[in-house]
Amino acid sequence: MAIEKVKKHLAQWNVEHKILELEESSATVELAAQALGCEPERIAKSLSFLVNDGAVLIVAAGDAKIDNAKFKTIFGTKAKMLAKDEVLEKIGHEVGGVCPFGVNDGVAIYLDESLKRFTTVFPACGSSNSAIELTISELEVYTPYQEWIDVCKGWNE
Template sequence: MSLESVRAWLAVHAPDIAIIDQGESTATVADAARTLGVEPGQIAKTLSVRINDAVVLVVARGDARIDNRKTKAAFGGRPRMLGAEEVQALTGHPVGGVCPFGLATAIPVYCDISLRDFAEVYPAAGSTTSSVRLTPARLADLVGARWVDVCQPPAVADAAAEAAE
């Protein structure tokens, strides 16, 4: 149903955008980048986050990480990732296929400025094997997203991950 909700949403709002179904997993950033033949940063991952009592979607480049300090400054609270069941219930999409299109409930969408590093990005399209290709500006315009700066740059995210190991 999730892929179908995205297909129906795109038919109304952006009929020129084709769904790419590779028939292979695009559920992780690494899988999506390999399957689509692009660099990991071009994967536009959609994060389902609770901040205080509000749920928001943050779309960011695939190799960026949420920065707690920046998120608290932008939204007034520390981000907490939602569990898979809550994500499915609120978005209508399975984890690995979450995108800001064809949502089951109205959820505010924010695009991190990290997406602007690329001419084209590839968000999921409601399933673990599907995606779409579009510009970051078009993505934000289509879903009425506000631009925010809530992620660590990839080099900082990589250094933080290495330090944690």
């Protein structure tokens, strides 16, 4: 189960106990915000893309949308999300629980600038009813990310 992979990953910093396992679904930004009692934009959604035959994960604010021009500038190709049936195989988590913790080897993870405006955010933890509240600094420590990028729109307008 993917949440067990996430717990093992976060145990490196002794924070696996901070994972919130919810009674209700947190599979979408809206459901997660409702279940957690926070603003939807504070949900740190993880978006899965195929870039040059490799999987890329972009963690962005709940109100951010991928800007195709910015994506192409950074990755040199059009934004192509993984099909629902490819996500578990390529990323290591099912749709609804995708997060930047405990992912498959070879997945490139990027954090989007849209997250930096918050003190804390809520990424999922490998299941459709889990999350963890992290500061941006904690997110940086616990996520094996490549770099901060700016590939989203709709959040700073």
